[in-house]
Amino acid sequence: MVRLITHNLLACHVKGCNTNNFPLQFRDIQIELREAEFNPDFLKGFMPKIEWKALVDAARQLGDTSLPLEQPEMLDDEFLKNLHHVLLEVKEV
């Protein structure tokens, strides 16, 4: 049960696993949606930590195409709402 915020920060750390160790691949994935409080400041602060491509790919694999392929420079409300949903409200189970 992880949200994409955590998935995006996880690399495989099994000893000897150095190639292709990020991002972890989904297997038999199911998702659950869970409402969370929207907090634009948190998202803005978190932006620099995100591996953008991995996040967009993960979201697409789970059927969410709301994020642009390139990390945008302008953080408008609509973008932040989408990011909020992808990072904090979609849960892999």
Add this chain to the structure above:
Amino acid sequence: MSRPELVAPPEIYYGDIEAKKYTQNTRNQQIQADMTYRALEILNLPPEEPAFLLDIGCGSGLSGEILDEEGYIWTGVDVAPSMLEVALEREVEGDLFLQDIGQGFGFRPGSFDGAISISVLQWLLNAETSHPTSSPPHRLNRFFTTLHSALRNPSRAVFQFYPSSDDQIQLITSIAQKAGFGGGIVVDYPNSKKAKKVFLCLFVGGGGSQQQIPKGLEGEEEEDNRVRFERRRDRERGKAKSGKRGSLKDRDWILKKKELYRKRGKEDVPRDSKYTGRKRKAVF
């Protein structure tokens, strides 16, 4: 009575029955909550800035619930499946991982704005695990090294723990230092047998004046209770004003949550009845 960490490996000691007992004990809830608040105080995060935290040895979520309450976003790891099961039942907000911290973390560098760990570290001082891998120093080393890298610079990690000797404290701090941490030990109420609490406060980066080891709390236990109580009350008052949810999971709160889960299409949400949200006797 001997300390739990001397009885059995954690994932066995905290089996189904003990996990429930541990979590339902109201006195224990209070103690873990108080220590979590104090750890957050020592963590000293910039106010009003939302942070992403790691709860190390999160167990059934007694510490994590406080993080929820205070509005933090968090991820927890624990080695005991039964404890995590209870955390899931209690619907904590954080992500939960089944992991032995003695084998280190796999988080990308700089992932977390801080870490807390309440009543866990003493378990790493014991060699006994159900899959014996290596010695305590080896496990501690792997733990601190990977934790150091998972934290952002600058940041802090605060551990409340139960050392059984000064040698243990010495061992832990020296391994943490080798892993790159600054910091040291904070002792609250060192002269009180009952209220004494030991915290390890570790720093990543920030050097010099910015990162100073906070002072332990002094004074007598009674005073301690009053002070804590007032702090708690202030917090609650602040919360009422800011409209954040209170700490008590009262009937209204439960009904609201249930409604939310039904809306999300979750199955098996218990129906509402006159028993909803009533105090229950603990039954084992």
